[in-house]
Amino acid sequence: MPSTPSTAPASTSFDTLLSPSSSLSTTPTASDYSTTFLQPSHQLHHHRRPLPPLPDLRFEQSYLNSIAAAQGVWWKILLITVKDQVLLPLVQGLGYNLLLIGWRGWNSRAKWGGRGVGVRFRRWWWGVNDWEISEEGSGC
Numbered sequence: 001m002p003s004t005p006s007t008a009p010a011s012t013s014f015d016t017l018l019s020p021s022s023s024l025s026t027t028p029t030a031s032d033y034s035t036t037f038l039q040p041s042h043q044l045h046h047h048r049r050p051l052p053p054l055p056d057l058r059f060e061q062s063y064l065n066s067i068a069a070a071q072g073v074w075w076k077i078l079l080i081t082v083k084d085q086v087l088l089p090l091v092q093g094l095g096y097n098l099l100l101i102g103w104r105g106w107n108s109r110a111k112w113g114g115r116g117v118g119v120r121f122r123r124w125w126w127g128v129n130d131w132e133i134s135e136e137g138s139g140c
Helices: 059-070 074-113 117-128
Strands: none
Touching: 059 074
């Protein structure tokens, strides 16, 4: 039977890892082996641009910047504080929850009540396996 690459033993040695400057006629020493994989050149990373400074996201700084427009008037400061700390988080939470409730309701109705290819395939597959199709997620 002819030899194939998978049946022939591979002959490898450390001599193939020698750097080009060493001679093959002498016994290799530790300095003959390439160490570039141990100490990669740092010149490869000099082409990156420096990152921009990080923005100051602390509450105190953003709050002080918001109330600077109030010019020291107490009712304007109170209005800005209520808007930033009560009203906007309330509206964001309400919108997020309405989105989740809507998605959950739409998804439960579309799971079994749809007419798409995925639903038809699922119903066919369950019929082939004699699985009972539950009506709990039908949305009716």
